[in-house]
Amino acid sequence: MTTSPGAPKDVQDIGTGTEAGPAGESAPVGGSVPAGESAPAEGSVPLERRLHPVTPLRRAWAPVAVLAGWAVHDPDGAQRQLMRLTTTVLLASLAAAVLGAALYGFLSWWFTHFSVTDTELRIRTGLVFRRTAHIRLERIQAVDVTQPLLARVAGVAKLKLDVVGTDKKDELAYLGQEEARILRAELLARAAGFAPETVHGVGEAPVRRLLHVPARVLAVSLVLTGATWGTLAAALVVPPLLWFATHSVWTVLATALPLLGAAGASSVGRFVTEYDWTVGESPDGLRIDHGLLDRTHETVPPGRVQTIHIVEPLLWRRRGWVRIELDVAGSSNSVLVPVAPREIAESVIARVLPGATVPSTLARPPRRAGRCLPLWWRGYGIAVTDTVFVARHGLLRRSISLVPHAKVQSVRLEQGPWQRRQGLADVRVDTGANKTVTARLRDAEEAAELLYAQADRALTGRREAGPDRWMA
């Protein structure tokens, strides 16, 4: 137990070995702790490294992008301004802008260092405002290696550690492709609890492929998704209507472009990101690789999954397809499998949450729940197994959520006045990924029992759960 030095007396921190920054008033259990001063490393001095030398170039694009954005936004004004300038002035100012951006990019690259110690990844950055992030490796929730299209051409990659509380700045962009792979293996090996001497020899853990989504299935699944057609219809119907109403080109353009963008993102964009979706299993945890243009490789270590959702849109039901989403604390990525037949999806879930099975029958709310929520009450249902709490909601687009008992943070019972008259209550289960799974409209007595029973199961589930350092 460490009480944060800068914290007021009344704030106590139950975190296991937290190093809190001086700014943290009620410092939570630390993921990344931006500290003003960096403490000396335990044992040997860690080797400080720089990012890939190609990094400054990504900043050099900024002024060009700004100019292009301005030209698109206000084409008349841009043309008038450009006519007034001579070619020399134009070239000179463009060169100056690019040079300035390149200098800024170079300096920020020069002043960014990172190092890996036995317990932490340290990122030291900032030219004017120094910032040191210490990311504790045993708190890693996921590791992402992403390669945008241009980065693929240049042979570099971004590495990001998902830890509760890290922000965008705490990613390593860019590293050499090979270097990123080696670093990821090293970070995972250290986080897993391998001895420091053996870490370098461990290397990449072998991957066993669990599932691959064929492009045809993905395309059909997107065609059968309501959102695709909804945005497309909006993009095709709204602009002509506006044209008849206003006869103003700019109004039509201003609405048509975002609508077309949304339509593109929900159809082509989704196809491009979810193309070649591969889920694999390795001792380091779950591997998710996907992307047609931008490649993403995610690794979720064992025991990090907080919730799993099985989503079943109406039009997929005849084919027996489902989509699996997962919640990991501190991570924004949520899709585990974009589309897969139900049995295969369930076998993947069994690998992700060991011992968990998706129950085939769920207990519906009592019939009088219809007085609280006509018709839709039929969509709700719950089940409890040895390892997971299961709740279903939705009538047309069914969604089943599974919460491992070990991940339950708190359990709440809620009852409004109308529910009380009907003798009903909701039970909410909060998880560490800031998501709440609700068992709605249960019988009041059953809900009260469920509340206590679920709290007890949270405890026993925790006792049986694996350690944070999964190889230790």
Place this chain on the structure above:
Amino acid sequence: MWIALPPGLLRMRRLLLVVWLGLLTLATGLLLGLFAGPAWAAFALLPLAALLWGWPVLGRNWRSWRYAERADDLLISRGVLWHEETVVPYGRMQLVEVTSGPVERHFGLASVQLHTAAAATDARIPGLVPAEAERLRDRLTELGEARSAGL
């Protein structure tokens, strides 16, 4: 096993209610009576009615608040119309905070707030005597440390 809140919180809330709504009643009555005519002063009955309604409601709400320290978790129950009951296992607590604003301090009150990794966990016990708040904080911290676990 249930522990109710000390009467200080009810006293504070009722006093605040009387002071604010009493002032509002007076101000409405006087201003409207002087500038718009005595008939308009009847509008002053609205805040007065709110005061008379609020007095027992505050009492009921205060009586509904209670908490229990069980072997492995803390239980908080509250609300009359919108009833809510929260269970937080000790091992899940990340942070225990004791807060006390200026008004609360004047009445010798303090609140204990529990934080878990889930932001949705709204586990707060208001209106405790500072000694009890500190005892609770120390005990929860101790229990939390013994059972602590990661995410």
